[in-house]
Amino acid sequence: MTERALEGRRVLLGVTGGIAAYKTPELVRQLVERGADVQVVMTPAARQFVAPLALQVVSRRTVVSDLFARSEGAEVRHIAMAREADLALIAPATANLLGKLAHGIADDPVTTVFLAVTAPTLIAPAMNDEMWRHPAVAAAVERLEEWRYRFVGPEEGFLAEGYAGVGRMSEPETIAATLAAMPYSTIARAGGGAPGDLDGVRVLITAGPTREHLDPVRFLSNPSSGRMGYALAAEAAARGARVTLVSGPAEISAPAGVELVRVTSAEEMLAASQRAFATADVFIAAAAVADFRPARRFDHKQKKATLDPHLELEPTPDILETLARDKGERFVVGFAAETENVIASAHDKLLRKHADLVVANDVGMPDIGFAAEENQVSIVAPDGSVIELDRAAKRTVAGGVWDAIVTTRKA
Numbered sequence: 001m002t003e004r005a006l007e008g009r010r011v012l013l014g015v016t017g018g019i020a021a022y023k024t025p026e027l028v029r030q031l032v033e034r035g036a037d038v039q040v041v042m043t044p045a046a047r048q049f050v051a052p053l054a055l056q057v058v059s060r061r062t063v064v065s066d067l068f069a070r071s072e073g074a075e076v077r078h079i080a081m082a083r084e085a086d087l088a089l090i091a092p093a094t095a096n097l098l099g100k101l102a103h104g105i106a107d108d109p110v111t112t113v114f115l116a117v118t119a120p121t122l123i124a125p126a127m128n129d130e131m132w133r134h135p136a137v138a139a140a141v142e143r144l145e146e147w148r149y150r151f152v153g154p155e156e157g158f159l160a161e162g163y164a165g166v167g168r169m170s171e172p173e174t175i176a177a178t179l180a181a182m183p184y185s186t187i188a189r190a191g192g193g194a195p196g197d198l199d200g201v202r203v204l205i206t207a208g209p210t211r212e213h214l215d216p217v218r219f220l221s222n223p224s225s226g227r228m229g230y231a232l233a234a235e236a237a238a239r240g241a242r243v244t245l246v247s248g249p250a251e252i253s254a255p256a257g258v259e260l261v262r263v264t265s266a267e268e269m270l271a272a273s274q275r276a277f278a279t280a281d282v283f284i285a286a287a288a289v290a291d292f293r294p295a296r297r298f299d300h301k302q303k304k305a306t307l308d309p310h311l312e313l314e315p316t317p318d319i320l321e322t323l324a325r326d327k328g329e330r331f332v333v334g335f336a337a338e339t340e341n342v343i344a345s346a347h348d349k350l351l352r353k354h355a356d357l358v359v360a361n362d363v364g365m366p367d368i369g370f371a372a373e374e375n376q377v378s379i380v381a382p383d384g385s386v387i388e389l390d391r392a393a394k395r396t397v398a399g400g401v402w403d404a405i406v407t408t409r410k411a
């Protein structure tokens with residue numbers, strides 16, 4: 001029995017002209033089973049792959065596939081449809097749809113309605129693997145993500161072309177479950193944004209690992225990729241914040257609209273963070289700072305034969321603790337990567353370091369956390385209460401973390 005997680009929610013479903021459109025009656029059924037009231041809008045191309053009547057029967061609502069059809073009353077139907085939606089979904093999303101939505105083109109029923117949608121929107125792309133890899137499509141996806149569109153799939157599997165590749169639409173059940181669990185983040189608008197937004201909020205985020213050098217070619221470090229901190233920075237910028245991202249060595253380019261300060265060691269990260277902290281409203285310590293560094297650093301590469309196999313170490317500065325000590329009105333968020341007693345350790349860290357929230361992840365679990373594409377975190381508050389976020393792409397998790405920060409700051 002499926003949980004009725006979409007009970008009473010009005011879901012706007014846009015269907016575009018990919019072969020996977022034949023799965024949309026099943027998708028609508030899955031949404032209805034979860035309690036949603038589904039309004040379908042489709043492109044002329046989509047009608048080649050699925051009959052509007054089939055969608056009409058399963059959604060129990062008139063399907064819109066012609067904007068200029070005569071309607072009852074004087075309201076502008078496509079704007080009303082956009083406004084009525086609590087959640088929006090485009091499945092399947094063609095390469096054509098992604099390109100048009102990313103460029104504000106509105107020349108069919110789906111793009112016209114979706115340009116007016118502000119509700120949290122999930123997109124399930126489906127296309128040939130070469131189309132998916134085209135830089136124009138990749139750029140469109142990146143742009144849409146910056147504007148807070150969420151994505152599910154495409155997945156690897158057998159394509160309509162008769163071979164396996166990445167491009168297959170996620171299964172209807174996965175799409176419906178993802179929509180039901182999606183964090184609430186509305187689509188960006190110029191000069192305005194999500195509820196409880198970050199317009200004008202000054203944010204400092206640390207990200208990535210640090211490197212503690214013994215000599216120019218040897219260092220202590222860890223496998224952090226920086227992706228979580230970068231995703232938090234991108235999400236904050238997309239919500240209107242002024243973001244300074246102080247990053248240890250990471251192979252990711254700066255998110256749009258973010259000031260990136262590159263550093264190497266914990267000492268440098270502290271110095272750069274102190275400068276930005278002076279004017280920050282929110283500080284998120286997402287970096288995986290090395291705890292220790294070699295007590296002595298050599299300016300020249302040491303010969304193997306001359307190196308002492310017993311390395312003397314000393315602690316690095318604790319950036320979160322140092323900054324949070326004098327936080328004043330600032331809102332401070334720590335990260336705790338643990339492998340056991342995750343919540344208890346995170347709560348302990350929160351109290352010790354005067355943080356307002358701690359984001360905890362279990363880095364002992366396979367495929368999440370360090371260097372992974374996805375993450376699954378729990379957000380711990382001072383009173384011990386915990387918000388559990390579902391496992392998702394780091395950008396989606398970043399949305400959930402910011403939702404929690406915005407709500408807690410206001411409370």
Ligand SMILES: Cc1cc2nc3c(=O)[nH]c(=O)nc-3n(C[C@H](O)[C@H](O)[C@H](O)COP(=O)(O)O)c2cc1C
Nearest residue numbers: 016017018019043045046094095096097126127128
């Ligand atoms: C048999 C067939 C299957 C197609 N499947 C896809 C697909 O899976 N994904 C896609 O992006 N385009 C696909 N196309 C191309 C789109 O239908 C075409 O780009 C169309 O203009 C999309 O229009 P729309 O985005 O307005 O629905 C397919 C075309 C044909 C003829």
